[in-house]
Amino acid sequence: xxxxxxxxxxxxxxGSSMKLSCVASGFxxxxxxxxxxxxxxxxxxxxxxxxxxxxxxxxxxxSVKGRxxxxxxxxxxxxxxxxxxxxxxxxxxxxxxxxxxxGFFDYWGQGVMVTVSS
Amino acid sequence: DIQMTQxxxxxxxxxxxxxxxxxxxxxxxxxxxxxxxxxxxxxPQLLIYxxxxxxxxxxxxxxxxxxxxxYSLKISGMQPEDEGDYFCLQGSKFPPTFGGGTKLExx
Numbered sequence: 311x312x313x314x315x316x317x318x319x320x321x322x323x324x325g326s327s328m329k330l331s332c333v334a335s336g337f338x339x340x341x342x343x344x345x346x347x348x349x350x351x352x353x354x355x356x357x358x359x360x361x362x363x364x365x366x367x368x369x370x371x372x373s374v375k376g377r378x379x380x381x382x383x384x385x386x387x388x389x390x391x392x393x394x395x396x397x398x399x400x401x402x403x404x405x406x407x408x409x410x411x412x413g414f415f416d417y418w419g420q421g422v423m424v425t426v427s428s
Numbered sequence: 429d430i431q432m433t434q435x436x437x438x439x440x441x442x443x444x445x446x447x448x449x450x451x452x453x454x455x456x457x458x459x460x461x462x463x464x465x466x467x468x469x470x471x472p473q474l475l476i477y478x479x480x481x482x483x484x485x486x487x488x489x490x491x492x493x494x495x496x497x498x499y500s501l502k503i504s505g506m507q508p509e510d511e512g513d514y515f516c517l518q519g520s521k522f523p524p525t526f527g528g529g530t531k532l533e534x535x
Contacts, residue, residue, distance in 0.1 A: 355472075355515065355526040371523055405471055412478055413519040414462040418471040 434527030
């Protein structure tokens with residue numbers, strides 16, 4: 311059974327940093343691209359970052375480019391999202407999601423809440 | 429970015445009723461379209477991918493259709509467990525973008 315378990319939830323002040331983790335199991339993690347997707351309260355979903363299976367390529371949404379960094383450790387089956395210069399508009403539930411057929415997201419974690427507020 | 433316009437924003441259906449949800453893309457997405465269901469407090473679950481391919485384990489009452497810029501999700505016979513939010517995702521052009529969502533309730 312595919313499982314994705316995020317951690318790193320919390321409340322931080324604007325301008326600060328935070329790092330999320332996502333531990334994967336039930337599939338060969340090193341064979342798949344992985345994504346971070348967020349959902350602000352009462353808002354829609356926004357894709358924010360993709361990393362290829364071998365970390366050879368990384369892509370970001372314009373809203374987080376230059377502030378967020380996606381990375382992975384295939385030896386630990388773990389995906390990361392380092393978030394710097396956090397803003398109130400980054401407040402959201404953050405999900406990690408596995409890349410499936412055609413680039414769609416076929417499995418998602420349960421999500422972690424990031425709140426940016428003074 | 430490709431804009432995905434989803435309708436309706438909400439709807440209410442009776443038990444056994446057939447329900448349709450639409451997504452309109454701002455340009456041709458060549459069937460690179462997926463549908464998800466999200467229940468309160470849960471993560472999204474993939475229902476349909478490539479416009480009309482049913483994800484493993486998803487009940488056959490769910491179906492997808494469409495091409496070009498217009499796509500739809502049909503639930504043939506509303507069940508209580510089908511209550512939730514539904515949204516579409518286009519994967520044709522980077523960045524992937526989502527529809528605004530449809531809240532489906534049992535009447």
